[in-house]
Amino acid sequence: MPKARVTERVELRLVGLLKKYGPEQASIQVEPGQTVSDAILSLGVNPDLVAIVMVNGRQRSKADLLEPGDKVKLLPMVGGG
Numbered sequence: 033m034p035k036a037r038v039t040e041r042v043e044l045r046l047v048g049l050l051k052k053y054g055p056e057q058a059s060i061q062v063e064p065g066q067t068v069s070d071a072i073l074s075l076g077v078n079p080d081l082v083a084i085v086m087v088n089g090r091q092r093s094k095a096d097l098l099e100p101g102d103k104v105k106l107l108p109m110v111g112g113g
Contacts, residue, residue: 040100044071049108053077062098069094072106083109 044058054075062071068087072079072094084107085092098104 042071042098042100042102042104044075044104044106046075046077047105047107048110050077050081050106053081062100062102066098067094068092068096068098068104071098071104077106081108082106 040062041059042062044060046054046056054077058075060071060074068085069079072082079094082094085094085096086105086107087096087098087102089103
């Protein structure tokens with residue numbers, strides 16, 4: 033019997049003002065070499081709008097590579113006056 037292929041996915045969550053630019057939560061397939069920035073673009077969100085990236089509860093860079101099972105939280109730029 034052939035082995036079932038497990039889909040290699042990451043969970044993405046948009047926080048705050050980013051929710052208006054894409055889905056609040058999404059599960060996307062991860063390809064080898066895919067970065068956080070690539071994942072952001074796949075949601076249709078401009079990576080420049082993302083100020084802080086949290087992967088599995090730790091702050092990371094948009095250039096970091098993703099691994100199957102990662103949980104990514106994306107936080108927007110915050111402005112004020």
